[in-house]
Amino acid sequence: MIELYYWPTPNGHKITLFLEETGLDYTIKPVDISAGEQFKPDFLAFSPNNRMPAIIDRAPADGGAAISVFESGAILLYLAEKTGRFLPTDLRSRKEVTEWLFWQMAGLGPMAGQNHHFGIYAPEKIPYAIERYVKETNRLYGVLDRRLAGREFIADGYSIADMACYPWIALHERQQQKLEDFPNLKRWFDAIAQRPATVRAYAQASAYAGRATITEESRKILFGQTAQSAAK
DSSP states (O other): OEEEEEOSSHHHHHHHHHHHHHTOOEEEEEOOGGGTGGGSHHHHTTOTTSOSOEEEESSOTTSSSOEEEESHHHHHHHHHHHHTOSSOOSHHHHHHHHHHHHHIIIIIHHHHHHHHIIIIIOSSOOHHHHHHHHHHHHHHHHHHHHHTTTOSSSSSSSOHHHHHHHHHHTTTTTTTOOGGGOHHHHHHHHHHHTSHHHHHHHHHGGGGTTTOOOOHHHHHHHHOOOHHHHTO
């Protein structure tokens, strides 16, 4: 049994995509990030960066004690290795998947996240910041579009690299991007959207729709933490 500590964000969706594709037995433990539940001591015990998702695997492959994993990329790698799925075993193909997984973790996710922040959540709209992150998001879409030229998926087959990238591309409208400008990316996106596991994964989010609202207090929780305040 996998315990998934989850909220319906792009990083949360990555893990439900994998779990629904593989049929692993899992249960969702919601972490309402707008209410500050990610700062609770019991959660920090296994997710020390104050972020979801995180998992606890109650039945690890080695038969030993439960294993916890935090950081969405690390979770995808862990689950892929646990199941032997969506991560090739041959050297060159595995290298490609991990390259693009790390590309998402280091580039697409952080840049699109800043795009969301300055374009939607920031109380003061700063034109330079908005333009900076909209343009960088656009550049990254172009990188992925070129990668997908003549390819069905990011690597040789559907993999954790695709699962990592898809939830961020799913928010293209709020990132001020048009998929029609990136035909290879649009074809890839539409194909993944139609996968039954994708439909099931995103259906999980409906249980939490409307529960999180951005107030001044939640804004402080989400965007105003320091080392001292997070440790309280």
